[in-house]
Amino acid sequence: MAYISKNLNRPSKNSAGTREKFNTYVSFVPLDVIKKDPETDDNGVKTVEDLVLNAGEYAEKIYASPSSIKITKTSDGDEDAIGWTTGVEFSHPGDELEKNEFEQNRTNVPGIIIVGFNQCGPNPFAKIIGDCSAPVYLKVEGQNDNEGTKSLFKFEQTVKSTSVPRFHYGNIPFETPVDTVAADATTIDASAGNGEYQLQDGSASAATIDAFTNVTESTVITLKGSGGTNPSVVNAATNILLKEGASWTANLNATLTLKAFKSGAASYTMIEVSRS
The missing domain is CATH 2.60.120 (Jelly Rolls)
Known part of the structure; x- marks a missing residue:
């Protein structure tokens, strides 16, 4: 079904231009553990399936300093070849061993990154950034000096995608069920x-x-x-x-x-x- 033309009106949400309610954890999923990347509806943004991983595999949760989370989204290209480049960046405090091991073992690993919203609200959802044909890659800027200790994590696409981040209302597989x-x-x-x-x-x-x-x-x-x-x-x-x-x-x-x-x-x- 083709996209049905709609007016883009003023959002009904009050102060819609203010910061969105990011969850304090984001999730990284390497491509090689994804069994089924969720498809979208005919409009190409809202997923209609759950994210399915291989047996015994789970999304990796990463704490993100809430005020530092930033999603990037840019379209560019020549005529008839315009595509999207998306990503997310955020700060992770400290310089613990586990963080350095994550940096060591997730560099040059293609994947998707999942950012959640409205964790305590009436309509929780997530944005999936990256896909199997245009994954994100981790880049790190570390700081360890008299002003602070933290790493800026940047998950960025290296090739253009045909889609914006997907809106996901379904399951995200974590290691421990509630x-x-x-x-x-x-x-x-x-x-x-x-x-x-x-x-x-x-x-x-x-x-x-x-x-x-x-x-x-x-x-x-x-x-x-x-x-x-x-x-x-x-x-x-x-x-x-x-x-x-x-x-x-x-x-x-x-x-x-x-x-x-x-x-x-x-x-x-x-x-x-x-x-x-």
Whole structure:
């Protein structure tokens, strides 16, 4: 489907030109661990799939001094060859061994960088900078003197891309899930907050998950499949809206990301954001 022409009006968000609400951690993912880079919708910016990594691989979290985070985005080129060059830079304090090991082992490694927004707000999302055809590379400017100790990390594309940073509302695989759901559970308790919820194989039969508790308007959770003989199932229901009404089965490493929508005075509907 072709892009539908739209007016670019004044943003509805108050003071939209002020600094965005960056999360305090960014994530780096080397290209060689990516199993499935998420596709976008027809407009080419919003992802419609989860980021899927090879078994046993995870995004690498990096602390970034919040006021130092800066996303760069430039388009240039000759006629009929204009492309995008994007990147992100931020400061990381100190000069600990782990930081130097990261610098040593991630230099000249192509990857993508993920910057999160609105971690504590009603609409958390992330921007994915770089892709499999135009990855980012790490460059470092270190400081260790009487004025301070820190490194300026710059993740930059070295070739032009055909797209701006993608807006990602789906899963980002981290090493530790926020919670492990009991085998045979039919209700997901979201009190552990946003993140991955690891499911377990059913003891005798496949459990059907049909309820979510302790959710708020800012809840975005990802169910991660266990595989096995009796993997759990999520079916479309009054309080669970799935794309095209298609059921989801918790096969090994499969993911289903859901966002809470307040549908009543004290009730919520979980709406599918993406799956893999």
